[in-house]
Amino acid sequence: xxxxxxxxxxxxxxxxxxxxxxxxxxxxxxxxxxxxxxxxxxxxxxxxxxxxxxxxxxxxxxxxxxxxxxxxxxxxxxxxxxxxxxxxxxxxxxxxxxxxxxxxxxxxxxxxxxxxxxxxxxxxxxxxxxxxxxxxxxxxxxxxxxxxxxxxxxxxxxxxx
Numbered sequence: 001x002x003x004x005x006x007x008x009x010x011x012x013x014x015x016x017x018x019x020x021x022x023x024x025x026x027x028x029x030x031x032x033x034x035x036x037x038x039x040x041x042x043x044x045x046x047x048x049x050x051x052x053x054x055x056x057x058x059x060x061x062x063x064x065x066x067x068x069x070x071x072x073x074x075x076x077x078x079x080x081x082x083x084x085x086x087x088x089x090x091x092x093x094x095x096x097x098x099x100x101x102x103x104x105x106x107x108x109x110x111x112x113x114x115x116x117x118x119x120x121x122x123x124x125x126x127x128x129x130x131x132x133x134x135x136x137x138x139x140x141x142x143x144x145x146x147x148x149x150x151x152x153x154x155x156x157x158x159x160x161x
Contacts, residue, residue: 015108018101026094033090034074041066
């Protein structure tokens with residue numbers, strides 16, 4: 001059974017690699033599959049001419065199932081023959097990976113932008129006074145802390161004065 005609370009578990013995602021594999025590599029593999037699938041289909045169509053009787057019915061049934069699988073995997077081509085009317089399973093998976101890569105990339109950039117803005121604001125705090133006295137640079141002040149009458153963390157003993 002998987003332990004999803006394991007502290008040492010780390011997920012590493014490279015949005016650039018994901019996008020490259022989905023947009024380029026998977027497309028090349030899919031085009032190769034389509035070419036091979038077309039070659040099989042043409043061969044099958046040529047063989048179909050010689051079938052008669054029950055064999056012809058079985059061949060027609062097999063051809064219909066093969067075409068259904070092809071449309072599910074690769075999609076239904078549009079009337080113009082250049083675009084896809086209904087995307088297939090492989091293209092949907094490829095598109096899903098591209099969208100996931102874009103989401104990971106956006107999340108990564110938003111976190112770095114957030115920290116850049118935070119650091120810039122922290123640098124500005126001591127410099128901007130807006131007519132008010134600058135913040136105190138007294139480092140002898142006690143650290144900020146919260147004192148609880150009841151310890152909300154029974155496994156952790158508070159420091160004794």
